[in-house]
Structure formats: C-alpha cells, structure tokens
Amino acid sequence: MHCDKWGVSMGIDDLKAKAMERAMQFMQSDKGQEVMSDPRVQKAISQVFQTSMAMRAQVDGLKKTVADQLNLVAKDDLREMKRELDRMKRKITRMEAEAQGAEEALPEPPKRAPRRRKDSGADE
Numbered sequence: 001m002h003c004d005k006w007g008v009s010m011g012i013d014d015l016k017a018k019a020m021e022r023a024m025q026f027m028q029s030d031k032g033q034e035v036m037s038d039p040r041v042q043k044a045i046s047q048v049f050q051t052s053m054a055m056r057a058q059v060d061g062l063k064k065t066v067a068d069q070l071n072l073v074a075k076d077d078l079r080e081m082k083r084e085l086d087r088m089k090r091k092i093t094r095m096e097a098e099a100q101g102a103e104e105a106l107p108e109p110p111k112r113a114p115r116r117r118k119d120s121g122a123d124e
Contacts, residue, residue, distance in 0.1 A: 064076070
C-alpha cells in the first residue's frame with residue numbers, strides 16, 4: 001500500500017489510476033505536447049511498450065513451465081477447460097432437444113392387453 005500526501009492509503013489500482021490521470025493531464029498541456037513531439041521520446045516510449053510486452057510473454061511462458069513441472073493447472077488451462085465444458089453443455093442441451101422432438105414425432109406404440117398370470121401349478 002502507498003500513502004498519499006494526506007496519509008490516506010491507496011491500493012495499486014488506485015495508484016495506477018492516479019498516475020494515468022496525471023500523465024493525461026501532462027500530455028494535454030503545452031509542455032507535454034512539446035515533449036511528446038520529440039522523436040527521441042516517441043522512440044523511448046515505443047521501446048518501453050515493446051520491452052513490457054516481451055517481458056510479459058516471457059513471464060507467462062515461465063509460469064506455464066513451472067505449472068507444468070509442478071503438475072499444476074494454469075489460469076489459461078482453466079479458462080480453456082471452462083470454454084470446452086460450456087460447449088459440451090450447449091451440445092448436450094441441443095441433442096436433448098432434438099431427441100425430445102424426435103420422440104414426440106414418433107407414433108404411439110399400440111397398447112397391449114395385460115398379460116395373464118400363469119398358475120403356479122398347485123391344484124386345489
């Protein structure tokens with residue numbers, strides 16, 4: 001947690017939101033426009049984003065490797081399993097509806113007379 005100048009604690013999401021707000025304010029100012037128009041700054045920002053994406057991909061790969069080695073399920077695997085389960089549920093529902101429709105389309109079988117019971121063979 002981070003405390004602002006009044007001693008109020010802020011979560012990481014609050015901190016990110018505040019930083020974005022300040023960055024947007026700066027970029028809308030005349031000085032911000034001047035700085036952002038510099039090709040060196042543009043190149044540096046581009047490199048930051050590329051590095052960030054590369055690091056994220058590397059970390060995701062490492063997480064998957066560790067999860068596989070420890071025989072754990074990763075979030076991506078769970079997400080894929082949930083999607084597959086949802087697909088299967090929809091398919092079952094569709095097949096049940098088709099089967100119900102097919103049953104309703106069949107003619108009623110003829111009714112049989114009740115069977116007679118055989119005598120147990122005991123004479124009285």
